[in-house]
Amino acid sequence: DSGVTQTPKHLITATGQRVTLRCSPRSGDLSVYWYQQSLDQGLQFLIHYYNGEERAKGNILERFSAQQFPDLHSELNLSSLELGDSALYFCASSVAVSPGNTIYFGEGSWLTVV
């Protein structure tokens, strides 16, 4: 158990809908990251928050947004869902932002868009 908690574990929704994925980082970790894993794209970095502030954006679509709250949990909002958004979404956390800091991953949220 990495200590990173993601909910829900599985989600099935229809095209055009909006969903929210939630992440609780490990106790004491200030950095939260979101990644998307799909068969055709592999593991893609979406966005990074540190202590409530956005620090880096990766290949995140404009239909997607995220935030990190004062209690350090984070939410990833996916809207106007398309079939291609079906993927495993990982949240990860680390203590800070040093390149050597270990990043711990949650077990992911499986999103299926039908």
Next chain:
Amino acid sequence: AQSVTQLDSHVSVSEGTPVLLRCNYSSSYSPSLFWYVQHPNKGLQLLLKYTSAATLVKGINGFEAEFKKSETSFHLTKPSAHMSDAAEYFCVVSDARDTGRRALTFGSGTRLQVQP
């Protein structure tokens, strides 16, 4: 920009034989390198990491990796494969320039099969 190339998409070994998963990286700065493992329907688990200390890094479950700067490689090895090692393995790089806007760059993964 940093990048990672995992040279084999699939590796198949027999139980009890050595494992070698190959990884080459590209980084303009001093890199930190990681190997993560993903078992089916599970999250990513850190196996080991290199952060400019000893070049031979020992990880969990008997895995180790050697950082070779001259070859820009960070291959993962294990002397004797176990059935439970069957999983997807990811080589990951993070370089020193990325401080403040941290993002890991993942390789495409190597699926390890272990035959009985």
